[in-house]
Amino acid sequence: MAAAALTSQLNALVNNMFAMGLLDDQFQQLQMLQDSTAPDFVSEVVTLFCDDGERIICELSRQLEKPNVDFDRVDSYVHQLKGSSASVGAQKVKNTCIQFREFCQQRSRDGCLKTLDLVRTEFYDLRNKFQAMLQLEQQIQACYPKH
Amino acid sequence: MTVVDAESRFHVLAVDDSLIDRKLIEMLLKNSSYQVTTVDSGSKALELLGLRDEGDDSSSSPSSSSPDHQEIDVNLIITDYCMPGMTGYDLLKRVKGSSSLKDIPVVIMSSENVPARINRCLEDGAEEFFLKPVKLADMKKLKSHLLKRKQQLPMAAAAPDKPPHKPDEAAASAAAIAEAATAQTDGIISDCSCSGSSKRKAAAMEQEVISSPDQRTKPRLSSTSSGLAVET
Numbered sequence: 001m002a003a004a005a006l007t008s009q010l011n012a013l014v015n016n017m018f019a020m021g022l023l024d025d026q027f028q029q030l031q032m033l034q035d036s037t038a039p040d041f042v043s044e045v046v047t048l049f050c051d052d053g054e055r056i057i058c059e060l061s062r063q064l065e066k067p068n069v070d071f072d073r074v075d076s077y078v079h080q081l082k083g084s085s086a087s088v089g090a091q092k093v094k095n096t097c098i099q100f101r102e103f104c105q106q107r108s109r110d111g112c113l114k115t116l117d118l119v120r121t122e123f124y125d126l127r128n129k130f131q132a133m134l135q136l137e138q139q140i141q142a143c144y145p146k147h
Numbered sequence: 148m149t150v151v152d153a154e155s156r157f158h159v160l161a162v163d164d165s166l167i168d169r170k171l172i173e174m175l176l177k178n179s180s181y182q183v184t185t186v187d188s189g190s191k192a193l194e195l196l197g198l199r200d201e202g203d204d205s206s207s208s209p210s211s212s213s214p215d216h217q218e219i220d221v222n223l224i225i226t227d228y229c230m231p232g233m234t235g236y237d238l239l240k241r242v243k244g245s246s247s248l249k250d251i252p253v254v255i256m257s258s259e260n261v262p263a264r265i266n267r268c269l270e271d272g273a274e275e276f277f278l279k280p281v282k283l284a285d286m287k288k289l290k291s292h293l294l295k296r297k298q299q300l301p302m303a304a305a306a307p308d309k310p311p312h313k314p315d316e317a318a319a320s321a322a323a324i325a326e327a328a329t330a331q332t333d334g335i336i337s338d339c340s341c342s343g344s345s346k347r348k349a350a351a352m353e354q355e356v357i358s359s360p361d362q363r364t365k366p367r368l369s370s371t372s373s374g375l376a377v378e379t
Contacts, residue, residue: 033174
């Protein structure tokens with residue numbers, strides 16, 4: 001059955017995300033909160049995280065390109081990204097944000113730029129996996145007729 | 148009094164500038180059968196509570212501290228600490244400094260475990276301090292504050308004052324909750340008939356709450372802020 005194959009594919013993907021340390025138990029909290037009254041909760045929050053993260057990473061690149069970097073401003077953007085990552089359970093991105101904030105406090109432009117590269121790679125890797133996850137969920141839903 | 152009936156009426160005002168966190172806290176609260184209204188800033192929270200932005204504490208505007216001017220009846224406020232403009236701490240001070248709002252329990256959430264900050268919030272009247280991300284298990288602690296508040300109503304005057312939390316206690320309990328979260332959550336996921344757009348629902352709730360006179364009565368809350376209240 002197609003749905004069963006898709007479901008096992010989805011489970012394998014999510015398990016792999018946990019195994020690789022991309023996600024932590026906060027993501028399980030989101031999954032637990034999703035029920036019949038809010039069937040799209042996880043996908044809504046994940047989509048918000050993906051959009052928000054992309055916006056913040058673009059803004060960070062722009063801030064760090066300036067001749068006089070406003071490190072407090074950079075720090076406040078990293079703080080936002082750290083908060084969103086923590087809320088969806090994006091463990092790896094969150095941990096890199098913690099390092100990033102240390103470089104902001106040290107006023108280290110090089111440190112910030114390096115960490116931005118790292119957080120960007122981690123974020124887009126996670127986003128690709130989240131998108132694959134949402135796509136599989138949609139395909140699974142499409143296997144079942146609407147009630 | 149039947150506990151379930153009392154709980155089902157609890158209305159929580161959640162304040163957070165992050166949309167993701169508003170969604171999360173809203174779901175957490177709804178899953179625990181609370182009515183929820185969310186706003187994205189402390190000033191909007193005060194507006195909703197009927198507290199004007201200027202001169203709320205001054206005697207020149209006595210009307211602003213009158214309960215008649217409270218827009219909606221809120222049983223508990225849960226607010227993020229770190230917000231642009233008015234912080235969660237500023238909001239706490241405004242609420243506790245208002246004669247009409249000071250009895251509403253305030254819970255502060257923050258992603259940063261800064262003991263001095265936690266202590267300051269608890270000393271200045273916050274009931275509880277949650278480390279973010281907030282979990283289902285934390286919602287159980289809210290219930291104890293709300294129930295404590297109801298139960299204390301007839302004997303509020305006799306309730307003894309207790310010393311405020313120590314920050315390490317709060318941090319330790321938050322950590323303990325985090326660890327126990329997976330194990331404990333089963334019991335508090337309850338059926339929730341909430342559905343549809345939260346905004347519309349919140350608006351509907353406001354109407355409902357305003358039109359219900361018995362809920363306007365503000366029970367007095369003693370200054371106990373112990374987080375060790377027995378779970379019911």
